[in-house]
Amino acid sequence: xxxxxxxxxxxxxxxxxxxxxxxxxxxxxxxxxxxxxxxxxxxxxxxxxxxxxxxxxxxxxxxxxxxxxxxxxxxxxxxxxxxxxxxxxxxxxxxxxxxxxxxxxxxxxxxxxxxxxxxxxxxxxxxxxxxxxxxxxxxxxxxxxxxxxxxxxxxxxxxxxxxxxxxxxxxxxxxxxxxxxxxxxxxxxxxxxxxxxxxxxxxxxxxxxxxxxxxxxxxxxxxxxxxx
Numbered sequence: 001x002x003x004x005x006x007x008x009x010x011x012x013x014x015x016x017x018x019x020x021x022x023x024x025x026x027x028x029x030x031x032x033x034x035x036x037x038x039x040x041x042x043x044x045x046x047x048x049x050x051x052x053x054x055x056x057x058x059x060x061x062x063x064x065x066x067x068x069x070x071x072x073x074x075x076x077x078x079x080x081x082x083x084x085x086x087x088x089x090x091x092x093x094x095x096x097x098x099x100x101x102x103x104x105x106x107x108x109x110x111x112x113x114x115x116x117x118x119x120x121x122x123x124x125x126x127x128x129x130x131x132x133x134x135x136x137x138x139x140x141x142x143x144x145x146x147x148x149x150x151x152x153x154x155x156x157x158x159x160x161x162x163x164x165x166x167x168x169x170x171x172x173x174x175x176x177x178x179x180x181x182x183x184x185x186x187x188x189x190x191x192x193x194x195x196x197x198x199x200x201x202x203x204x205x206x207x208x209x210x211x212x213x214x215x216x217x218x219x220x221x222x223x224x225x226x227x228x
Contacts, residue, residue: 024092031095037082037109040119047124050107051080056126058082059158061113061146062133064210066094071206072129073103079126081106084113114151120158128155128165132210132220135171147178149185156187159227166202167223170216175223182225191224198222 020028037045047057055078063069063083073081083106085091091110098106109116136144147167155165165188169175175198182188192198198221201207211220 018089020089020092024096027095027099028088028092031099032091032108032110035098035107037084037107037116040109040115043119044121045116045119046121047080047082050082051105054078054080054105056080057124058127058129059113059116059120059125060084060129060131061117062130063094064090064132064208066090066097067208068129068131068206069094069106070097070101070103072204073098073106074101075204077103077105079105082109082116083107084109084111084116086111114146114154117151117154117158122157123160123163125158126160126163128159128163130166131168131208132170133174135169135174135216137171137173142177145174145177147174147181149181152181152185152188156185156227161227163227165225165227167225168205168220170211170214170218170220172216172218172221175218175221179223182223187228188225189228191226197224 037050047054057080058072059082060069061084063085066083066085069081069083073079083094085094085108088110091108094108097103130146133146136142159165167178167182169178179190183190199219201220201222202224205222
């Protein structure tokens, strides 16, 4: 798998804000190395080797503080949950959830999730979650949005037939942008049959502190796709 000639534009903003709390800082040194995804730029990343015997493999790109990722992992201890997040404070927060929950099925990549996707084998994931990615609201910054045709094609490549992709945003413009590009991606089928399917959270959705802040211009919009 050849690397692109030029790295993609960064799709996320800051990578650190306030100082990391001492306990969480300690987990960055002690726990993270043991559950860290091998460097995806150094070679393939195979879910089968990250958690042998896992019933399924799920990926969350941009897990924020880790609440959703940890809750999903706790519900399904038989499933490998790979989480990607470049924000240091978010990684530190997620490690606390992993530690307190005794979660053994979480693996973390503390950087750009696109690198992990590029390193995954074909048809290796059962689910992908992209929840509240940076909206890059200004038109001149739209090119930095995570959802781009090249990336959605990669998501199709790594999803198994019947695998599911969930995209959630609280910005109307990004919802329209993502829906247009995801519907145009060969191999993805939108599951909505009516307005409630994108207005009402799926039964297994986990509300996070970020979502409760309601920082966007619309209630969350849930777009659910299945890989043909």
